[in-house]
Amino acid sequence: MKTAIHPMPRRGRFTAGMLIGLSFLTGAAQANEAGSIKAGREAAESCAACHGEKGNSNNPAFPSIAGQSAKYVASQLTAYRDGKRENDIMSGQASGLSDEQIRDIAVYYAAQERKVANPADDGSxxxxxxxxxxxxxxxxxxxxxxxxxxxxxxxxxxxxxxxxxxxxxxxxxxxxxxxxxxxxxxxxxxxxxxxxxxxxxxxxxxxxxxx
Ligand code: HEC
Ligand code: HEC
Known part of the structure; x- marks a missing residue:
């Protein structure tokens, strides 16, 4: 415990230390819930064929998914898998994914830098x-x-x-x-x-x- 190392810390430091300790413990306990980037990278190997390396697509037929919110990616993959968002290609891609794989893939793509290769010249x-x-x-x-x-x-x-x-x-x-x-x-x-x-x-x- 921090109190043993700093028996009489200033009140502010004591509180901050406790908070960091608490969030660290919570983070460790939730590691599986939150997904693993490393496992996600492996589970996402087949996705690169369409969504590009690290999720930046060069093909207008396939949306970029790099840097996308993990919550959003997980929600969409679950929806494709469970038939709540309909797309022939993606329902096939998502059909074999477990909830854990979906969480892993989602944090992997969320951690990638989103790059826009070809922004359109004419806006509106x-x-x-x-x-x-x-x-x-x-x-x-x-x-x-x-x-x-x-x-x-x-x-x-x-x-x-x-x-x-x-x-x-x-x-x-x-x-x-x-x-x-x-x-x-x-x-x-x-x-x-x-x-x-x-x-x-x-x-x-x-x-x-x-x-
Ligand atoms: C054969 C090409 C192909 C492969 C392989 C593929 N996708 Fe897709 N993906 C698509 C297409 C096309 C769409 C757009 C579908 C639509 O309009 O709903 C899409 C959409 C998505 C979306 C939604 C994007 C958004 O902005 O809402 C996610 C997330 C996604 N794919 C993840 C994956 C993952 C993860 C894998 C690998 C397990 C994968 N895809 C493999 C073609 C592919
Ligand atoms: C109150 C917040 C909010 C506002 C305002 C909002 N959006 Fe959204 N938007 C969302 C959320 C949340 C989603 C994801 C919904 C889902 O789960 O499908 C989304 C999804 C989208 C998508 C799908 C992205 C993809 O990758 O498939 C597009 C496109 C979009 N919004 C465009 C717009 C546009 C254009 C406007 C303004 C006219 C707008 N949004 C206003 C919250 C918002």
């Missing part, structure tokens, strides 16, 4: 405006996804930078129609329901231009 003024300011009944995207699209890892709000316009537009339409309704999708469905096709295309163009 309407898209940028909606992204930063929102409008009536549409909350500003930046509030949850960060002004530059970095997302919010602890909250599980996905990073958007590096997503292609086609992928983003499809995702927004899937929230609008209710096809994506699992996990934290409720935070997206109400505002997506308000968006017109033109607004979706404008937002997708702006997001694709984030570097």
């Amino acid at each position: 003024d309407l898209g940028a405006d909606l992204y930063h300011q929102g409008r009536e009944n549409v909350a500003a995207c930046a509030a949850c996804h960060h002004s530059e699209g970095h997302g919010n890892q602890p909250a599980g709000f996905p990073a958007l930078r590096g997503l292609t316009a086609a992928y983003t537009a499809q995702s927004l339409k899937d929230y609008r129609s209710g096809d994506r309704s699992h996990g934290q999708a409720a935070l997206m469905t109400a505002l997506a329901a308000e968006l017109s096709d033109d607004e979706i295309d404008a937002l997708a163009a702006h997001i694709a231009s984030l570097d």
Whole structure:
């Protein structure tokens, strides 16, 4: 115990030491719950064929997943596996994964640096405006996804930078129609329901231009 080493510590240091000790113990106890980056790297070997090395995709058909929130990646993989997010390719990829493998893969990708290889040249003024300011009944995207699209890892709000316009537009339409309704999708469905096709295309163009 810290008290044995520092029998009469100043009150502030004593408290800080106790807190560090406590969070260390809690961290160790939860190591399995939280997932292992090393085990995740191995479990994710086959994913690189589409999602690129360390999750940075060079192929517009496949979204980048590097630097994505672990909570979000785990939620999506579980949804593909359990048939709650439908995609023929990914349901096959996720079907054999255990909950533990999903946690490992999620922390592995969360720990990778997200790199945007080819940001689109032409953004959209309407898209940028909606992204930063929102409008009536549409909350500003930046509030949850960060002004530059970095997302919010602890909250599980996905990073958007590096997503292609086609992928983003499809995702927004899937929230609008209710096809994506699992996990934290409720935070997206109400505002997506308000968006017109033109607004979706404008937002997708702006997001694709984030570097
Ligand atoms: C054959 C190509 C292919 C392979 C291999 C593959 N994926 Fe995917 N992945 C895709 C496609 C295509 C999508 C987009 C699907 C959609 O629109 O729902 C996707 C989507 C995802 C998403 C959701 C991304 C987001 O932004 O919501 C995650 C997470 C993911 N894949 C993880 C993995 C993991 C982990 C593996 C390995 C176990 C893997 N993928 C293997 C093609 C692939
Ligand atoms: C209140 C917080 C919040 C706001 C505001 C918000 N989002 Fe989201 N967004 C989320 C969450 C949480 C998810 C993940 C939902 C899930 O589990 O599928 C998400 C998912 C997404 C995705 C899917 C990403 C992927 O990789 O598949 C896109 C695209 C997206 N949001 C775009 C937007 C846009 C555009 C706006 C503004 C019009 C916006 N969001 C506003 C919280 C928010």
